[in-house]
Amino acid sequence: MPRIKIDIPEHFAYSTEITLYLSHMNYAGHLDNALLLSLVSEARARFFMSLDYTELNVEGVGIVVADAAVQYKSEAFHGEVMVVGMSAGDFGSKGCDLLWRMHEKLSQREVARGKTGIVFFDYAARKVAPVPANFRARTQA
Template identity: 40%
Template sequence: MARIKLELPQEFSFETTLPVRISDINYGGHLGNDRVLSLIHEARFQYYKSLGYRDELSIDGVGTIQADTAIVYKGEAFHGDEIKVQIAIADITRKSFDVLYALSCEGKEIARAKTGIVMFNYEEGKVCNIPEPFLNKIQN
């Protein structure tokens, strides 16, 4: 079976810590695979807020759409654990970029993930260029 491989950078531009809640636990007694997607969504939301944006729909007059996702599971996490989520931006084009995530707990890798993000003008209902102020922020 071919496996997804995600290479992560040495440096990340943002970091947050998120708790594993009881609702994040699956029937196996550990962090559910579907909940990893929710954790990275929360981390990405916090990243945008750290850049001065209210949410993912209010980025210099336009919003974002998640075009794709890849998650590679590396280890378990359990109720009460604090997950460190690190974020880096990669593969920036005129209209899109990738958000890379490293999830760990007490130095143990839990997961790696990537989301492909496309800028979207919701008023016009179409893909648009990355606004210059936002581009300047994510390139740093």
């Protein structure tokens, strides 16, 4: 089976730091793969907050995660500070990809990269919604 290969931008529109806790570690003593996605979810929420949005209110509509792909690069350990960079790209009519990269702050060692496909969703109407034009404009600048 071919391995997943994710191309990421050279520069990210947003970045945040997240310290790894013992609760993020697995039985082998390194970052648990399921909890990596939890950290990326936290970074995604912070990304939206940096734009004065929440995941439930982006210009009046929310988001739903449609898919996620991860490419692991190295281990990460308790106490390390991760930097998660994130940018929006590959826009369609109803959603886009959030491309991200996680690296260790001091050594710059890449830990993982990935993309999360999001779809905009009108929670009141319970249906998919178009990408808000202002969100697209603000994140493609």
